[in-house]
Structure formats: C-alpha cells, structure tokens
Amino acid sequence: MKDFGRSDDPRVQAQLDRLAALSVPQGRLCLETTRALMERLGNPHRRLPPVFHVAGTNGKGSTCAFLRAMLEADGKRVHVTTSPHLVRYNERIRIDGELVSDGELAGLLEEVLDAGEDLGPSFFEVTVAAAFLAFSRTPADACVVEVGLGGRFDATNVLEAEALAACGIAALGIDHERFLLAPEDGVPEAPLARIAFEKAGIAKRGVPLVTLGPTMSAAAEIMNVAEKVGSPLFMEGVDWQVFAEAERFHVVAGGTQITLPMPGMPGHHQIANAALAAAMIRYQDRVEVSPDAMAEGVRTAHWPARLQALSSGPLVGEREAWLDGGHNPNAAEMLARHFSGQQVHLVVGMIEGKDPAGFLRALGRIPASITVVPVPAHDWQAAERFGPEARFAPDVPSALGTLPDDGLPILIAGSLYLAGEVLRLNEELPD
Structure with missing residues (x-):
C-alpha cells in the first residue's frame, strides 16, 4: 500500500523516501518490533499526557475529532495522531493543536528511522514512534490516539495502562479481512466476533473501555476480553444510552444525563460518534471536561473526507x-x-x-x-x-x-x- 505521501520540503521528502523503502515481513503480527523501537527512543509512550485510545471499523476518526474538539473547547492542550493522511503526511501528527511542522517532522522521522534501522520496522510503526516521541517532548493535557488497523497488534497498542485515560470502540464491521481474519489458533471463528476480539485488544487493566452497542456475538467477545484483562466495560445500550430528538440528543452515562446539540458534521451516524466521545470522557477521571465544552466540541468538530x-x-x-x-x-x-x-x-x-x-x-x-x-x-x-x-x-x-x-x-x-x-x-x- 503506497501510503507514503509527498512533501515540498526536501528534508521531509528525504525521510519519506526512507519510509517508502520499508516493508513488513510476511506473517509478522506482534508488538515486539514497536516495543524494541520505543526502548531505543527512551520509551516515549510512557511519558505521555493522559491518552484517549480509539479503535473501531467505522467512525473512530470522527470520534477522535469529537474528543479533540471537546477537550480543546475546555481549554485543554491536546496532541492527536490519526491515520491515514489525506494530502500531507503531517496530518498524522498534531502537536498541541497544530499539525507538526516540516522542520520538526523531518527531525523526528530521521531520529526514529536511525534508531530502528536494523529492526525492520513498518511505515506505521515508525509513524507511531515519531508521534509518541513528539508528544513526550511537548507539555499537554491530553492525547487522542486513533488505532491504525485492528487493535490487538496495532503499533499504538504499545500504550500501557498508566498512560491511558480511556479506551473506546466505535462501530464494528467487516474490513481488512486479510489481516484481521487471518487464521489463528485460539481466536473466534465467526468474522464479526473475530473483528470485535481484535478491536477489544486495546483494553487494559483498570482502564475504562467504552463501546457503541455491538451485535450480540461481538458484545460477547468484548465482554470476554474486558473481563480477562480487568478493564471496566461500559457498553452502549447496557451501561449507557443515547437518545436523539429533533434538535439535540442526550447521553445518559455514569448516573448523569448530558444534553448536547446535533453534531456540526453531517450524517445521522455522527450522533453515535459524538456520544461515544462524550461517554469516554464521562467514564474516566484523569481529564475534567465540562458539559458546555462537550456541547461546543459537538458543534465545532470537523473531520475531512467524512461526508x-x-x-x-x-x-x-x-x-x-x-x-x-x-x-x-x-x-x-x-x-x-x-x-x-x-x-x-x-x-x-x-x-x-x-x-x-x-x-x-x-x-x-x-x-x-x-x-x-x-x-x-x-x-x-x-x-x-x-x-x-x-x-x-x-x-x-x-x-x-x-x-x-x-x-x-x-x-x-x-x-x-x-x-x-x-x-x-x-x-x-x-x-
């Protein structure tokens, strides 16, 4: 997949050319390379502001956009990493509200690529390492991190419980079958249950796991994973609810009701994504966000190329x-x-x-x-x-x-x- 991007800055382009030369060994599904790379960089993933980690098949990027907008509306400084980029690679790394500059990006990529030259990291593993390295060096109040593919073996899943405020799972569906449905012993056989199992792999002990309402088979797998790792699970339709009216919607979570305006982003499905972001904030206690800020974030969030x-x-x-x-x-x-x-x-x-x-x-x-x-x-x-x-x-x-x-x-x-x-x-x- 030729997702490397181009840059008008020759310093950045030199590093993107190095990224383009990377390949993933066939059959490698593990986090060992990412962990080894992080170790060489001083484990920046352990020095991050509280992280909101979001997986899902559809809507995870929009959920991240709502989270960022809600946090920033409350005056918080927020780092964000999402994928893929649409036009420029810089879109993948947002530092304190701003896209990473060309000068800083060139330096980050060079540092990571040099550190991992003999490890054979993938394009995405290098990108995640560069993002976490940047985030560890700039003070902020929170991070929003979008899973790239799946969850269990995604490079972002080197995040440990101590770094996390909350984990979320957006809408589930069948996608990336070659990777997420690859035969493996000891995993669910039904496709949607397997997808849920992979996404729920981001769950961590003691960290709230907040999900939209999955199908019965998917819900069973998420519940099973959460119970095994000791993650408090909050599932839409069971532990929290969302009700839509003509001009607003209500999220009932954690014993309270939040009334929010209809999302500024088009599409009825954005109600669910905004509600998931609000519930993730509600079920964690590391970053305080007011209901007014949540409402402002719902109104102002923007996510390009999504309707x-x-x-x-x-x-x-x-x-x-x-x-x-x-x-x-x-x-x-x-x-x-x-x-x-x-x-x-x-x-x-x-x-x-x-x-x-x-x-x-x-x-x-x-x-x-x-x-x-x-x-x-x-x-x-x-x-x-x-x-x-x-x-x-x-x-x-x-x-x-x-x-x-x-x-x-x-x-x-x-x-x-x-x-x-x-x-x-x-x-x-x-x-």
Missing part, C-alpha cells in the same frame, strides 16, 4: 458535491441513510481487496450513475467490478466532466486515498 460538503473550487466548480472516504458496506449504509429519498451521481474509486458489490448493495438505489476512477498510486478495482452500468473515467476531473448538469448532487467515495486527491485538486487542504 464532507466540498466548497466551490477548481475541481467541482459550483456544483453540489460531497466527499466520503467510506469503502465498506457499513459506510455505504450510512451514506444511503444520509441521501435517503434522493439520487446522486456516484464517482467511485476503490483499492484492491475491497468489496464493490457489497458497497453498491448497501447504497441501494441512490446512484443515478456510477463512474469508476483509479485510486492514485494504488492497485484499484476495475469498472466491471461495479456492475454493467458503471462507466470508466481516467481520473476525477474527467469523470466530473462527463456528468450531466441535471441538478443532482455528486458523491465521490470509495477510498480515503482518492479523497486526498480530490481535496488536493479542489484546493481544500486539511489543516
């Missing part, structure tokens, strides 16, 4: 256009709910290993047309995988140029890597 209304720009002109990096059936169901009752012109690009047929089934009758484009710098699904009505275009500008001017909105979806290219072309760089 984002694109601004007028050089790519989309004045047409109504939406951008979403969703690529699995669960994400498509959320899109179908948002656009219920109307049609859109779908421009879609999807990398190999994804399920175009499942994605389109979940979208239902929403697409008035389907135009398939390549995903830049990745192996991508051919147009015929999207059915006989799908057309091919060599790139997004060409695809948009073939669409009729009939007043229907445009939805560009299927890959966060494609979304990054769309933002770049429309000159809407994430900040």
Whole structure:
C-alpha cells in the first residue's frame, strides 16, 4: 500500500523516501518490533499526557475529532495522531493543536528511522514512534490516539495502562479481512466476533473501555476480553444510552444525563460518534471536561473526507458535491441513510481487496450513475467490478466532466486515498 505521501520540503521528502523503502515481513503480527523501537527512543509512550485510545471499523476518526474538539473547547492542550493522511503526511501528527511542522517532522522521522534501522520496522510503526516521541517532548493535557488497523497488534497498542485515560470502540464491521481474519489458533471463528476480539485488544487493566452497542456475538467477545484483562466495560445500550430528538440528543452515562446539540458534521451516524466521545470522557477521571465544552466540541468538530460538503473550487466548480472516504458496506449504509429519498451521481474509486458489490448493495438505489476512477498510486478495482452500468473515467476531473448538469448532487467515495486527491485538486487542504 503506497501510503507514503509527498512533501515540498526536501528534508521531509528525504525521510519519506526512507519510509517508502520499508516493508513488513510476511506473517509478522506482534508488538515486539514497536516495543524494541520505543526502548531505543527512551520509551516515549510512557511519558505521555493522559491518552484517549480509539479503535473501531467505522467512525473512530470522527470520534477522535469529537474528543479533540471537546477537550480543546475546555481549554485543554491536546496532541492527536490519526491515520491515514489525506494530502500531507503531517496530518498524522498534531502537536498541541497544530499539525507538526516540516522542520520538526523531518527531525523526528530521521531520529526514529536511525534508531530502528536494523529492526525492520513498518511505515506505521515508525509513524507511531515519531508521534509518541513528539508528544513526550511537548507539555499537554491530553492525547487522542486513533488505532491504525485492528487493535490487538496495532503499533499504538504499545500504550500501557498508566498512560491511558480511556479506551473506546466505535462501530464494528467487516474490513481488512486479510489481516484481521487471518487464521489463528485460539481466536473466534465467526468474522464479526473475530473483528470485535481484535478491536477489544486495546483494553487494559483498570482502564475504562467504552463501546457503541455491538451485535450480540461481538458484545460477547468484548465482554470476554474486558473481563480477562480487568478493564471496566461500559457498553452502549447496557451501561449507557443515547437518545436523539429533533434538535439535540442526550447521553445518559455514569448516573448523569448530558444534553448536547446535533453534531456540526453531517450524517445521522455522527450522533453515535459524538456520544461515544462524550461517554469516554464521562467514564474516566484523569481529564475534567465540562458539559458546555462537550456541547461546543459537538458543534465545532470537523473531520475531512467524512461526508464532507466540498466548497466551490477548481475541481467541482459550483456544483453540489460531497466527499466520503467510506469503502465498506457499513459506510455505504450510512451514506444511503444520509441521501435517503434522493439520487446522486456516484464517482467511485476503490483499492484492491475491497468489496464493490457489497458497497453498491448497501447504497441501494441512490446512484443515478456510477463512474469508476483509479485510486492514485494504488492497485484499484476495475469498472466491471461495479456492475454493467458503471462507466470508466481516467481520473476525477474527467469523470466530473462527463456528468450531466441535471441538478443532482455528486458523491465521490470509495477510498480515503482518492479523497486526498480530490481535496488536493479542489484546493481544500486539511489543516
């Protein structure tokens, strides 16, 4: 997966070129390399402000955005690491509210790559080490850390109980099957139960584990993992609830009710993500956040390429256009709910290993047309995988140029890597 990024700064590009040369040994599923790398760097993961650690199939990035916004609305200094980046690698590391500068990024990557040169770390392991190293050197009140893939063996899972304020699990679904459903002794066989088992691997003794309401089989696995490690479990629908009204929603958690405004981010599913962020804050005691700050965070949180209304720009002109990096059936169901009752012109690009047929089934009758484009710098699904009505275009500008001017909105979806290219072309760089 060619997710290395480019930089206009030659110092950063030199380190990104080194990152691009890394590879993960086949079959390596463990945290030993990350732990060895952290040891050589002085174990920065043990010197972090209280960490909110978030896993999930869909919505974990949005939950992180709500957490960050709530904490910052309360005047807290917050470090954040998320993945993937959309346009610039710098987006992965946010230090005290600001994207890491090119100068600091170049130095961090060089230090980590030099330290681990003989360990053979992966791209993501180096990235996590660089983020934690930066966070350990700059004072802050909290960290928000998004799991990259899975949870149990994700590089972020070197975090230990002493560093954590709370762990969270957002919506679950089937994704990254090659990694998360790989055969292994002693793990659940049912796919969704196995996914839940992997995500719940972030649970730590004594650290609150807060989840959205999973299916019965997934809930059983999460409960089992939490009990084994000694993590207090707070599950939506069992231990806490969320109720939505016309203009607001309520989170009942920890014996209190918090009334919050509807999220500023589009999509009904963002209520659940905002509620998860609020419940994570409610069930921990290391960082105090007021209800007013939570409400402000719900209103102001922003997360690019997640049902984002694109601004007028050089790519989309004045047409109504939406951008979403969703690529699995669960994400498509959320899109179908948002656009219920109307049609859109779908421009879609999807990398190999994804399920175009499942994605389109979940979208239902929403697409008035389907135009398939390549995903830049990745192996991508051919147009015929999207059915006989799908057309091919060599790139997004060409695809948009073939669409009729009939007043229907445009939805560009299927890959966060494609979304990054769309933002770049429309000159809407994430900040």
